[in-house]
Amino acid sequence: MSTAIKKQNGGEGAKSVVPRRPILVCGGAGFLGSHLCARLLAEGEPVLCVDNFCTSDPESVEHLLSHPNFELMRGDVMSLDEGQFGDVAAIFNLACAASPVLYQRNPLDTFFSSVRGVDTLLRVARRCGVKLFQASTSEIYGHPTVHPQSERYWGHVNTVGPRACYDEGKRCAETLCFIYRQEFGVAARIARIFNTYGPGMSLQDGRVVINFISQALSDAPLTVYGDGTQTRSFCYVDDLIDGIMRIMGAPEDFGGPVNIGNPAEIRVRELAERVIKLTGSRSRIQMRPLPVDDPPRRRPDISLAISALDWRPRTDLDAGLMMTIRDVQRRLRRGDMSLRGTKELSSAATPLAGVNAI
Incomplete structure (x- = not known):
């Protein structure tokens, strides 16, 4: 069941200025989706945004x-x-919850959004004869036994753990894209998205960058799980959206999967210390037990993205963190706990600018 909230010709007296077929963005009110919708509109494309608002809010695209x-x-x-x-x-x-806090809340919905949902969209792509972009994830690699992780690595994933609903759902989605490409010639493009951050992320998302910033700005303890030596690699959202656009604009014989992320690796404890410094916080670091199946290291090998797409991240971590911190500060001052980011902080020519991966 779907309900139109606002039509393309909505708004008093408004008329579509681009009478072309719309681009369908599923999960378009989520963190990455809202940035993508803004980017497409800025490039003159009509956009049909579909979202069930399970982990997002209409305000993110208001x-x-x-x-x-x-x-x-x-x-x-x-x-x-x-x-x-x-x-x-x-x-x-x-379209899929990406935060472990959120996707473990409804594991069947998480899994089937990547199976039934992707199958339906591939059928639409086949009928319309158009390209489909599938947002996959670095969680494909699970607890990696090789480092950094390239697309040639098949992964090391627990199929019966608490994260399996997400990890295995995304692996099934990649398989569906492969089948539709082989059997029906559907131009399915796959990106394995690594941790992404930036303005506009929900303050209740539960992932590390937004958690640390929210805690630091309230002088609360920064929660670090395990001993803090586990590593992550963080890509600013503007860079990530640019990578997505390049994937869809690549030659017809390019389908992926391709890693999109920042190869600059940082320990989680070091990230906490950096956020405390950048915010001028009086917070201390509080250690907690490591969650089940939390990967010890995560860093993308982006050689394929560089060679095939001429893509690499451009935004320095400190610069991206400062833009995110300022966004959160403004939202907290006005009592806004929604997903919406602040236009004035954008480093791109879109209403939003850039975290964690989708």
Whole structure:
């Protein structure tokens, strides 16, 4: 069941200025999805944004509702009718909870959004003869036994752990993309997205960058799990969106999967110390037990992205953290706990600018 919240010609007297087939963005009200919608609109594309608002909020795209080429529809990717859409120009699928706190809350929904949902969207892509972008994840690699992780690495994943609903769902989605590409010629493009951060992320998301910033700004203890020596690599959201756009603009014979992330590796404790310094916080670091199946190291090998897409991240970690900190400060001052970021902080020519991966 889906419900149109705002039509493309919505708004008083507004008319679509680009009478073309819309680009379908599923999960378009999420952190990455809202940035992607803004980028597409800035490039003159009409956008049909579909989201069930399970882990997002309509306010995250409120700044886009007045745009004549933007349509927002409430719908669940698992129950979409492939025939309910007319012709679309392309499909971007980012529909799946990405934070462990959120995706473990409804594990069946998490799993089936990556299986039933992706199958439905691949059918739409086949019918319309268009490209489909599938947001996969670095969690494909699980507890990696090689470092850094390249696309040639098949991963080391626990199929019966608490994170399996997400990890295995995303692996199934990649398999579906491969089958539809081989059997039906669907141009499915896959990105394995590593940790991403930036303005506009929900303060209740539960992932490390936004947790640390929120805690530091309130002088609360920064929660570090384990001994803090586990590593992550953080990509600023503007850079990530640029990578997605390059994947969809790549030659027809390019399908991926391709790693999109920042190869600069940092220990979690060091990240906490850096956030404390940048915020001028009086917070201390509080150690907690490590969650089950939390990966010890995570760093992308982006050689393929560099060679095939001419893509690499451009934003320095401290610069990206400062833009994110300022965004959170402004939202806290106005009592805004929503997903919406602040336009004035954008380093790109879009209403949002850039975290953690989708």
